Amino acid sequence: MDTSAYILSLADRCVKCGLCLPQCPTYALTENENESPRGRIALIQGWLTGELSPTDTLTQHLDQCLLCRRCERVCPSMVPYGEIMDQSKALLVEKTKSHFSWQSFVTNLSLKLLLNKKLSVAFISTLRLLQKTGLFVLTRKTGLLQIFGLQRLISYLPRLDKPVKTKNFYPATNTIKGNISLFTGCLSKQLDPVMVNASIKLLNRLGYGVYVPGQQVCCGALHLHEGNKKQATTYANTNINTFNKKKDSSHLVSLVNGCTSQLREYSQLETTASFIPEVKDIIEFLAEAEWPEDIKFKPLDKKVALQIPCSLQNILRAEDKLLALIKRIPNLSLDTIYNRCCGAAGSYFLRFPMLSDQLKEQAISRLNQTSPDLIISSNLGCALQLKAGLSQGKNTPQVIHPVVLLEQQIIQ
Ligand code: SF4
Ligand code: SF4
Structure with missing residues (x-):
């Protein structure tokens, strides 16, 4: 079956019932059927059957999908919406020429x-270096970043501490249960070194030796979502080869929910092999x-709001695991749970x-409703999006990864 026929066979499962519409964030914002799951599927069907041309307008409706996959979760016909979109985008890139725009040039360059x-x-x-020397402020004031279109990306970056230089292996510090391999994601070591260190420490404390193979590469999710299936497949093959070499690892544990989802779905790419260790998100694992039994937690008398990332909820379907983990901490008062898309969505916040x-404002306003001390988020992209949206002040809640919080609360 060729790719068009394959996509159509998946899309034809949609019975156009519309149950997904109230769940779709872009439909809620625009009230436009073309910005809904049902509408996008119909556009793809129209294009692939030759009834519609792949115009810029059609492409834009597809591109504006967050790929949050909330629609997939509620669909009674189990339409594999994510796969339909990824395959369609790859076909669009193959069959149509994209027009040059400065904004997408800068976004693509930043992502590269x-x-x-x-x-x-x-x-x-x-x-x-620019942050440390104060030159950042200068570049911002002179408008230099604006000229190069980089100001939005830069404004999302946290204070950049020294990145973690990981070792190849971290032995267990408790009764040995086995070894696992860690997938850090390409940005965690640079942008969230605290979370990487906390995860390794906690896994060691639980009795697991942790491999961090240096040959691992990007999971390829953003490339796939942009229609670059070839690059995504190259990355997938490198990661599969790398992690399969760790023969004494029972699991491949991934630190970023979005990356875990992609690693789990490598079977949708034409890879030369598949993972031998079982892929788990750090939250699931x-x-x-x-x-x-010797691991005990200090009570935490703080008000907490929880943001559940779309990848954890709609793809991994592991929100109950996140809740169970957080509840290990005594006294923590979980007042708010927000489970709709925060608008980060990979490179969406730039595009x-x-x-x-x-979407960011909606998320912040809901999460802030109970004036929390902490906002927990288990996905790096979502955490950066929330931090960028919180006005800085005395009562600004701290955005924290659940693993960092757990590790902080352990009685040493
Ligand atoms: S819920 Fe599923 S079957 Fe119904 S319109 Fe949406 S995608 Fe189609
Ligand atoms: S993936 Fe999310 S944004 Fe895209 S159609 Fe489904 S619900 Fe809407």
């Missing part, structure tokens, strides 16, 4: 700099692991700033 292992080290080191900002 961030997602390539070697380039990202150089790029983020330069930004770190910690929730399912047996915890040694569609207006829609992204509207």
Whole structure:
């Protein structure tokens, strides 16, 4: 079956019932059927059957999908919406010419700099230097960043501390249960070194030796969602080869919910092999692991709001695991749970700033309703989006990864 026929066979499962419409964030914002799951599926069917041309307008309706997959979760016909979109985008890229625009050139360049292992080290080191020397403020004031279209990306970056230089192996510090391999994601070591360190420490404390293979590369999710299936497949093959070499690892544990979803769905790419170790998100792995009895937590008398990332909820379907983990901490008062898209959505916050900002504001206003001390988020992209949306002040809640919080609360 060729790709068009394959996509149509998946899309034809949609019975146009519309049950997904109230769940779709872009439909809620625009009230436009073309910005809904049912509408997008109909556009794809129209294009692939030759009734519609792949115009810029049609492409834009597809591109404006957040790929949050909330629609997939509620669909009674189990339409594989994510796969339909990824396959369609790859076909669109193959069959149509994209027009040049400065904004997408800058966005693509930024992503290349961030997602390539070697380039990202150089790029983020330069930004770190600019932050440290105060030159950042100067570039912002002179409007230099605006000229290059980089101001939005830069405004999302946290204070850049020294990145973690991981070792190849971290031995268990408790009764040994086995070894696992860690997938850090391409940006975590640079942008969230605290979370990487906390995860390794906690896994060691639970009795697991942790491999962090240096040859691992980007998971390829953003490339796939942009229609670059070839690059996504190359990355997938490299990761599969790398992690399959760790023959004594029972699991491949991934630190970023979005990356875990992509690793789990490598079977949708034409890879040369598949993972031997079982792929688990750090949240799933910690929730399912047996915890040694000597691990006790300090009570936390704080008001907490929880943001559940779309990838954790709609793809991994593991929100109950996140809740179970957080509830290990005594006294923590969980007042708010927000489970709709925050608008970060991979590179969406750069490509569609207006829609992204509207979703960010909705998320912040809901999460802030109970004046929390902490906002928990288990996905790096969502955490950066929320931080960017919180006005800085004395009562600004801290955005924290659940693993960092757990590790902080352990009685040493
Ligand atoms: S819920 Fe499923 S079957 Fe119904 S319109 Fe949406 S995608 Fe189609
Ligand atoms: S993936 Fe999200 S934004 Fe896209 S159609 Fe489904 S619900 Fe709407």
